[in-house]
Amino acid sequence: MSAMNYFADGTPVGTPPGTFVETPKLRLTNLHKAFGSKVVLNGLDLEVGRAESLVVIGGSGTGKSVMLKCALGLLRADSGSIQIDGEETTRLGTRDRERVMRKFGMLFQGAALFDSLPVWENVAFGLIQGQKMRRDQAKEVAVEKLAAVGLAKEVAELFPSELSGGMQKRVALARAIATQPEIIFFDEPTTGLDPIMADVINDLIIKCVKDLGATALSITHDMASARKIADRIAMIYKGKIIWHGPVSEIDNSGNPYVDQFIHGRADGPIQMEVMHP
Amino acid sequence: MHGFSRSLNASGPNAVNRQAGAGERVSHLQGCHGGSMGFLTTTGRAFLVFLEATGRLMLFTSLAISHCFRPPFxxxxxxxxxxxxxxxxxxxxxxxxxxxxxxxxxxxxxxxxxxxxxxxxxxxxxxxxxxxxxxxxxxxxxxxxxxxxxxxxxxxxxxxxxxxxxxxxxxxxxxxxxxxxxxxxxxxxxxxxxxxxxxxxxxxxxxxxxxxxxxxxxxxxxxxxxxxxxxxxxxxxxxxxxxxxxxxxxxxxxxxxxxxxxxxxxxxxxxxxxxxxxxxxxxxxxxxxxxxx
Incomplete structure (x- = not known):
């Protein structure tokens, strides 16, 4: 499917980050997803360019997580198209799906570390299972990746339950980057962390994504985090992208929904479903 | 085999969808014919739920067995x-x-x-x-x-x-x-x-x-x-x-x-x-x- 004159990852040489060449890294087109009668995604369109960091902001229940899971292939969209490097992924077979999955890294909101495995094996999981690397070799890489997220060698032997929330998030980040993915998804990377640890995670995300030259798609409702890690911001509301633009324009979007959200006001066009007595 | 995988992945939410659909159809029937259909409604709904659960288990089983024979092990x-x-x-x-x-x-x-x-x-x-x-x-x-x-x-x-x-x-x-x-x-x-x-x-x-x-x-x-x-x-x-x-x-x-x-x-x-x-x-x-x- 990938166009001519492109390298294996679908990118021509020397393309500046974030610019749209013919094929965006990830393209979601007219995505629909409903659970029963509840429509969650309602014709969502989104494009993420090569080596770009796009942050999707939006309130709870607007479809952020569902969008991310559809893009990852964990949920199946009802209709619409999901293209990775121009390749349609909504109808892939098991083997092709696994091949596409190798391009992905994912940082889960709750870290989702395997609690039956020590920290180093968590980080090395994709290397051992996915890339068939030898265990001792994979352990070395894991320790290296742990160092990259500021964790000492001793942590490698601990189990996830012995770590604090911030440390778990960092281990999960190390796991997400260990296989050198081309696209990394971040699900609420700073939720549940104190402001300082949240900033540490933000810095690490920027550093890791830059080091890898990876494309990043994040969802968050933490504006401080969004402003810091985004090249471009998109806002999702009722299952659609209602605004997108460079992070510098977020304060002058001219969109009342965006304004209400970034200033955190209860009054405005977005009405929360709260029962008033 | 991928068909199984996809339907399983989507089984949770879709299952709810289908159950709700079945329920709606049946309650529509009930509306047409009055309370005398109550027993049939209940039986039918239970039967549909049973069939669906059986189908989901069968898909899960066949998928699981097929993966027992395919590498990696x-x-x-x-x-x-x-x-x-x-x-x-x-x-x-x-x-x-x-x-x-x-x-x-x-x-x-x-x-x-x-x-x-x-x-x-x-x-x-x-x-x-x-x-x-x-x-x-x-x-x-x-x-x-x-x-x-x-x-x-x-x-x-x-x-x-x-x-x-x-x-x-x-x-x-x-x-x-x-x-x-x-x-x-x-x-x-x-x-x-x-x-x-x-x-x-x-x-x-x-x-x-x-x-x-x-x-x-x-x-x-x-x-x-x-x-x-x-x-x-x-x-x-x-x-x-x-x-x-x-x-x-x-x-x-x-x-x-x-x-x-x-x-x-x-x-x-x-x-x-x-x-x-x-x-x-x-x-x-x-x-x-x-x-x-």
Whole structure:
């Protein structure tokens, strides 16, 4: 499917980050997803360019997580198209799906570390299972990746339950980057962390994504985090992208929904479903 | 095969969708014909839910079995599960078999003494243990021990997104979580039952010799005299099926669990209850199959 004159990852040489060449890294087109009668995604369109960091902001229940899971292939969209490097992924077979999955890294909101495995094996999981690397070799890489997220060698032997929330998030980040993915998804990377640890995670995300030259798609409702890690911001509301633009324009979007959200006001066009007595 | 995978991935939410759809259709009917349709409505809805659950289980089973035969194989995980099922269940299965054999000897002696047939005690003990009680009791004990732990472990992994994390690390959850457990269940239960057979017969021997004053050599002679290979083999076949059913129910209910601690609790209960019932059902079916003549 990938166009001519492109390298294996679908990118021509020397393309500046974030610019749209013919094929965006990830393209979601007219995505629909409903659970029963509840429509969650309602014709969502989104494009993420090569080596770009796009942050999707939006309130709870607007479809952020569902969008991310559809893009990852964990949920199946009802209709619409999901293209990775121009390749349609909504109808892939098991083997092709696994091949596409190798391009992905994912940082889960709750870290989702395997609690039956020590920290180093968590980080090395994709290397051992996915890339068939030898265990001792994979352990070395894991320790290296742990160092990259500021964790000492001793942590490698601990189990996830012995770590604090911030440390778990960092281990999960190390796991997400260990296989050198081309696209990394971040699900609420700073939720549940104190402001300082949240900033540490933000810095690490920027550093890791830059080091890898990876494309990043994040969802968050933490504006401080969004402003810091985004090249471009998109806002999702009722299952659609209602605004997108460079992070510098977020304060002058001219969109009342965006304004209400970034200033955190209860009054405005977005009405929360709260029962008033 | 991918069709299975996709429908399974989407089974949770879509299932709700389809159930709601069925419900709406049926309540529409009810509206047209008044309250007299109430019974049919309830029956129909229950039947639809049953069909759907059966279909989902069948898809899960066929997908799980197909992954048992396709590489990569996780030998380390298979070994770990085999040790967990085969080795760590030995005490509980062994004790169950020992006391069952002892009780069997006492009870059959009481019964047979009433028509002077005490000599049949050894035969009754060995046939009951190898054909019925060994596999069924070992199966039920392992269902409680292993089925519950599988459902709880996979269920917790499910609700904490660890199963999703496996997928994002290019590892198929069916191959990594389900296949090793099915293989271990299928192979280890026959081994456990073989041990249970020996210990159960030994329990009967202990009571026979030390409590009922049988001659040891005569007791052993009577044990072997009427025992046929098919008695043991049918028990081992049952054990293999039970082991598969236990692992399948544990994995299935764990995999389907939703919604946090309560969901995992429900999955654990469902795994133990459904595998226990299926063990009893399959026990009858296999017995019928082997002794249809």
């Amino acid at each position: 996780y030998f380390r995980l298979i070994t770990r599960q085999m040790i967990d099922i085969g080795y760590y269940s030995l005490p509980v299965v062994g004790l169950t078999a020992l006391f069952t054999g002892m009780v069997l000897a006492l009870q059959s002696y009481t019964g047979f003494a009433r028509f002077q047939a005490e000599g049949a005690v050894a035969t009754v003990v060995v046939l009951s243990i190898t054909r019925e009680l060994g596999p069924v009791l070992a199966g039920l004990m392992v269902a409680g021990r292993i089925g519950a732990s599988m459902a709880a472990e996979i269920g917790t992994m499910r609700v904490t997104e660890q199963v999703d994390a496996l997928s994002t690390l290019a590892t198929n959850p069916f191959k990594y979580l389900v296949a090793p457990r099915l293989i271990a269940g299928l192979t280890m239960l026959p081994f456990l039952v073989l041990v249970a057979d020996i210990i159960g017969v030994f329990g009967g021997f202990l009571i026979g010799v030390y409590r009922l004053d049988f001659n040891p050599a005569a007791y052993i002679g009577r044990t072997w005299e009427y025992l046929e290979p098919m008695d043991v083999i049918s028990g081992l076949v049952k054990a293999g099926v039970f082991g598969f059913v236990i692992a399948l129910m544990g994995c299935y209910h764990g995999y389907q669990s939703r919604g946090g601690a309560q969901g995992v609790g429900a999955a654990t209960t469902n795994a133990v209850v459904s595998s226990s019932i299926l063990i009893l059902v399959f026990n009858y079916l296999i017995t019928g199959l082997f002794f249809s003549r």
